[in-house]
Amino acid sequence: MKRRTFLKSATLTTAAFGVFPVQMFAASRYSYDDLIGKGNPELFGKGINLRKEAYEAFVEMRQAAAKEKLDIKIVSSYRDFYRQKAIWERKYKQYTKNGSTPEQAIQKIIEYSTIPGTSRHHWATDIDIIDGGATYSGDVLVPEKFHGNGPFRPLRQWLDENVNKYGFYMVYTDKPDRKGFKYEPWHYSYAPVSVPMLRAYKKLDVKEIITQEKVAGATHFTDDFIAMYRNENILDINPELIP
Structure with missing residues (x-):
């Protein structure tokens, strides 16, 4: 799902609720405990552990990558x-x-x-991923392994071209003027769910x-x-x- 698509859906939802803004809908949908990692979200997929919508999108993306001989493996999801x-x-x-x-x-x-x-990983919308079919050793979540001759470079290149089709976006990009956490080419978030969760989180x-x-x-x-x-x-x- 493209971001513009789910934003359009959010607008329609606002209209359906009349005077209730999207912010109020998001805040009522996700509890304080959900947002800080003390909730009990229903998780889907053995070794995947995402909310249903994010899980279904991930499975679709993984199947598409497999056709290109890439094995998307989750290193970390819900925490x-x-x-x-x-x-x-x-x-x-x-x-x-x-x-x-x-x-x-x-x-x-x-x-x-x-x-x-x-942590965004509290929301069961975010994933850290590598290519499980690549040959590698040592720490896997380091930028060098996703660039140059790194074992996960083919996966990153495929993701650059395709990941947004499934609603996932890299969180911590390599944009030069971005501050905060360092560049993480392995960390992606399912936007249709994580965007309204962040909207609610910002009020805390x-x-x-x-x-x-x-x-x-x-x-x-x-x-x-x-x-x-x-x-x-x-x-x-x-x-x-x-x-």
């Missing part, structure tokens, strides 16, 4: 709040143990990893989300840091994914 918290705290302990200050550790982590409660108090759970390092989350993180890491993404 709940507690899984993200474990990832965050493991990295925080590792960096501070190795001599980084808390502030340095936080900055290092947010190059690629989100603060729990703020990010400071409340990331401080009330006593996340490691939270005492160093200043108001300026939180404002920066919201504007750059949460919102400075592919424009096609911004409501």
